[in-house]
Amino acid sequence: MGPPHVCANTEVRTARLLLALHVDDETAYRVVVREIGDCTRCWKAVALWATILLAGARLRAAGSKEKAADYVADELSRLIPT
Secondary structure, eight states, rough: OSSSSOOOOOHHHHHHHHHHOOOOOOOOHHHHHHTTTTOHHHHHHHHHHHHHHHHHHHHHSSHOOOOOOOHHHHHHHHHOOO
16 A cells, blocks of 8 residues: 555646556556545546646647637537537
8 A cells, every 4th residue: 555645746647647548558557546546636637637638739730729619519519419
């Protein structure tokens, strides 16, 4: 059993989770998951940071806020048929 959980550094933990996913390092991924444990506050923070990073990546790829918004709207249309 490791040290007690501390709610901190969620940006760093999120980056470490994403890096582990990008390089297919399941061990590194599990280390961070174990650090977070069952802390709802930290998992919510990780989800927030992951969302912010995804939004930023889409914005950069689209080239403008308007194009990014169009892309997301198109994706929503695909996911939620009317």
